[in-house]
Amino acid sequence: MAGLQDIGLSATINLLSAIAFLVAFAILRLQPINDRVYFPKWYLKGIRGSPTHSGALVSKFVNLDARTYIKFLNWMPAALRMPEPELSDHAGLDSAVYIRIYLLGLKIFVPITLLAFSILVPVNWTGDTLEHVKDLVFSDIDKLSISNIPSGSKRFWAHVVMAYVFTGWTWYALYKEYKTIATMRLQFLASANRRPDQFTVLVRNVPPDPDESVSEHVEHFFCVNHPDHYLMHQVVCNANNLAKLVAKKKSLQNWLTYYHNKNERNPSTKSTTKTGFCGLWGTRVDAVDYYTSEIEKLSKEEEAERVRVLSDPKAIVPAAFVSFKSRWGAALCAQTQQSSNPTIWLTEWAPEPRDIYWNNLSIPYVELTIRRLLMAIGLFFLTFCFMIPIAFVQSLANIEGIEKVLPFLKPIIETKFMKSLIQGFLPGIALKIFLILLPTILMTMSTVEGFTSLSSLERRSAGKYHLFILVNVFLGSIITGTALQQLKSFLNKPPTEIPRIVGESIPMKATFFITYIMVDGWAGIAAEILRLVPLVMFHLKNTFLVKTDQDRDDAMDPGSLGFATSEPRIQFYFLLGFVYAVVTPILLPFIIVFFAFAYLVFRHQIINVYDQKYESGASFWPDVHRRLIIGLVISQLLLLGLLSTKKAEDSTPFLVALPILTIWFHRFCKGRFESAFVKFPLQDAMVKDTLERATEPNLNLRLYLQDAYIHPVFKGGELDRPRVIDEEENSPLVPTKRTSNKGSSRYGSDVSSEAGFQTNI
């Protein structure tokens, strides 16, 4: 068991690596050449431009102003300076609420840590059990934990009472946070500018009609059943094939540009390529000519497909976006059942145009339920049996296996260095590759389940990932053996025994988790801010592909928060905090450092870097809240299990009420707030309608909505940022207090004056 010294050493190493990352970041971000990697958001907003002033060539790429290097940690206060309302304007409500999760971690755990250190640590320290047991190896950390209390001691009352106090405080913090975020969401919806999704409802499972096309059928149905509110509709085309062609053409165009650039630099030698797969074999031809002709061919194909999709009735999917004359009409249609058969004419609030996942709009009801069943079974096996295929791959990927399949490699493999490399790394690599692929696998499973918006896909994937982490990281670290073995042993043990077994080994794993927090939490977050992969990718693209400013904009990869993978990871830290708050309070400060540091880093990132693909108005919060409650209940059950092994019969039964009350609290909050994230109240819709009618009596809504819900391939290739967003920014319903440019530059200027290149050049 690691003692305080070992922990201290590990902390030093991780702190040093974190600081190394931060220093690297501080230097790299000041170089103008990296500006688009570390401040892409400002470019996308159109506030920051490439340095165009003439000057020393070198200062265009390297920052020579020594003064700026001195204040290399200046980004930290800068990141904190933007107030929250501006932040949610600037980065979107999703991002602003997302970083509040870290803040919530601080709000919950700072008071808990103070209390635990002032009450539980002294109680544990003076427990004196471990010192009297002779042969036991123990460390200073264990002396601070509940292990130091003798069995059957009255001191456990302190832990029981503190469990109640911590739970109560967590409830309070969670309730307040849920309330705040519900208010923020409602304000966001109320103050939002006019957006197409406010007026539009997604109608799925339009029943087939022998006499009418889908479009006519939709129009007739809504004209009859919503006579006063129906405005227009937009059918959905199955343009998946077309989208593929467009993507392929874009990739070919990239190659064409690459060879153009190459030729320009070396006008003497004409570049050539081969016609086969990836240019690896086939006849050698002139590259520029080849790609030009290929693109021409593809353009024709694309045109034909485009015509086919637009004219062929079979390309029309039985789904439509139906728009109404008022938000009120849309709100009521989205919330009501249209037909007596609840599997046809399904209406739901339309996602934002850029949030739609187009491929999933036309899945019939029966298929959908079968898909969900299969994916549920798949998730079960993925969670509990994922080690089986990996072990299989690992058993193949040993030296004998490779020598058998590829005998010509034998001489190379047999060298000592390669042998140890293969034996040491290959098994680990198989697991690592799986873990890297896991989010993609989960996302694919969610798409198969048939959700219609990117935001719901991410939410579902996050749920799956959370389960995976809970079983394989949390339980897997506490109890040795694979998840499948655990499941088997759990099924063969009484239900009251499980919390006992897990709870008993909880205190012993504290040091392991402290190390985990430092490696994954501290150093991992510091690596996040450095953005190594986008940095390399950008410079590669910049060198080979970029010709115009537009190309350079395209070469930027601002990335996004990645809710599906990062939120379950935060939940894991919450879980650790809840579990160890009573058991081993010494773990808490490490978690607090993680939350504080991550809050800082991600606040910086969402201000300067990330560009969210969609805006869901914080609709993920009910999921976050639910998972926090799950963590809380798990921690309570484990504490119950732990104390039941300590013979504290008089105090333990008082803990039984905790999980019950927590689940009740969850139901209470759910009833109180959840509908704010699911439904749109009619009152609010009416207020906005009335206001709009008063301010813009002559608004032509039909024109405004005409192209809003067209498949992105029909919008001239602007796949990522459809026109709607610009419209929205250019014509706000109510003028905002500040214009977008002025206000943003207030914060932008902090950054740029720091970077110092605009004044220098």
Place this chain on the structure above:
Amino acid sequence: MAGLQDIGLSATINLLSAIAFLVAFAILRLQPINDRVYFPKWYLKGIRGSPTHSGALVSKFVNLDARTYIKFLNWMPAALRMPEPELSDHAGLDSAVYIRIYLLGLKIFVPITLLAFSILVPVNWTGDTLEHVKDLVFSDIDKLSISNIPSGSKRFWAHVVMAYVFTGWTWYALYKEYKTIATMRLQFLASANRRPDQFTVLVRNVPPDPDESVSEHVEHFFCVNHPDHYLMHQVVCNANNLAKLVAKKKSLQNWLTYYHNKNERNPSTKSTTKTGFCGLWGTRVDAVDYYTSEIEKLSKEEEAERVRVLSDPKAIVPAAFVSFKSRWGAALCAQTQQSSNPTIWLTEWAPEPRDIYWNNLSIPYVELTIRRLLMAIGLFFLTFCFMIPIAFVQSLANIEGIEKVLPFLKPIIETKFMKSLIQGFLPGIALKIFLILLPTILMTMSTVEGFTSLSSLERRSAGKYHLFILVNVFLGSIITGTALQQLKSFLNKPPTEIPRIVGESIPMKATFFITYIMVDGWAGIAAEILRLVPLVMFHLKNTFLVKTDQDRDDAMDPGSLGFATSEPRIQFYFLLGFVYAVVTPILLPFIIVFFAFAYLVFRHQIINVYDQKYESGASFWPDVHRRLIIGLVISQLLLLGLLSTKKAEDSTPFLVALPILTIWFHRFCKGRFESAFVKFPLQDAMVKDTLERATEPNLNLRLYLQDAYIHPVFKGGELDRPRVIDEEENSPLVPTKRTSNKGSSRYGSDVSSEAGFQTNI
């Protein structure tokens, strides 16, 4: 263990007692004097009147026509003759669908029985295990059960395959039934006459407003937010106190009538009463004078209270019935969220006026969630610990206890007869009293939970009762010991062990359950048709209280189906059928007899006797379906547990998929049909609105709805049958194919010609 002979004996006894009940019923129902006990429904419908023709006095009370006695089982075909659409017209959709549960039992179990007897019984019979084990006591029944198959035999494949076949058939039957009943409900709603609840929404939790009364606040809110659809509203008064006064006055009036009648019969002696509690002590006064003055006093009090309720703003509850101009407007308001705070302005479809539970209309959200938490905990303790207080009462109610408390009874108690009576009966009586009170306790718990309609109260109580039966009757019979002991032992055993333990003892309990079915199912149902308690009560009332025909109508107690207690009991038979279908198929015929007999009896009862208090349009079916699925899953888990003790390793794992698929099937059905029972589709509302507008363009809806949702005490004491029902029958929207009287008498005449008194007198 009981053999076939014992079962045969028990069957004979129970069949004889059932036949005795039926003969008694056949004789009693032919007596004109009992006509109102056995045919009250026809009186309430106004089709049948008291015999008014002059004739021999005796034939007014006793049926002397011998011919009618010969055909004493004629009611059975008569009960089956009415076709289902007429039945649902005559008795309401609730009743018509309710007896379909019995029919569903037949549909599921008749094919299963045939299959089981042709395949499983031969397989079991030739298993030959039991005969070779020397010392084992076994019976013929066990030879037909799965116990006769040797461990590890290949024959278990037959059971596994049959489990799949039975489950598949059950799914098919359940799916078809759910579909049929959803269609029936939608047709019922579509063809229903104009009813106030179609236009009305119940609004609860109206927020307090400092400047406006509840009524003004409601009016303003809906005028603003539903400008095109809002018609009017009706506030809810807290008239619970007034209702108590009215009920008290009615009881006093009954006494007054009683003494009037007494005086008329014996004009010589004036009746007297005492003024104290129940007329047991106090000063002796003239009874008629006393009750006349008491009623006068109460009338004044009632009048004052009536004025107070109508004028005092504090008597207004923050809830209202809001009516709309069209069904469409009401449907959308009921299904949408009004305010951004989801705990105020709660809207739901208004129950029928007679279905409303008035006391629960004004519970705030926080109080509601706390009440539900408390009731959930209460239900848990009631289910698992109900034996504790009863054991306490039983320990008090022994002879020594009584002698201690009431020493003067000692000589009586010490006699041998009394001693054995007390020792034998008292402990049983405590339990019996509890079981009789149980439905009332559960109903009280449901009212505390705050549901607003009688139908939802009954549905909730049924759910609670189902849990109680499952734990205490089913598990309690299989495993000895109280529920609490079971719970404790289950918590200390691995989850896979529980189905094994229960499953293992399943075959041994077959004979017990066969006896149970005969006693509770066969004889119990036969007792139901005799209606002993209402018979006695009616004759008591008829002798002492009845003066006018109206009084005689009031003296009738038609009763109703009692969904809250009878439905969970049917579920118990389904559960037994599912569990024993594979294990001991010999039990199945007994269940089939129960379902067939019960179907017959209850069909007779709903045609001739029961008068439902409300009509919910079969909205209980999702609950019935869910509980059937629970039974199916339990049976599958128990079979899995049973087979896992039989060392059939190759066949058992195939059963694991069954419960998963069954749960998936449930989710599928839920998504497919449930909303038909919860929501009202806009399309159907629009069709009905359009039709009505075409047929009755000048309808004054405001007048029609004016008094619909007034508290029943303001309707002149017609507590049970508010005026609305009559209106509805007198002015159908679309003329029905047959007039109410003509058609009913078609079936009524069968009954009456049988009874033969109208022709005889």
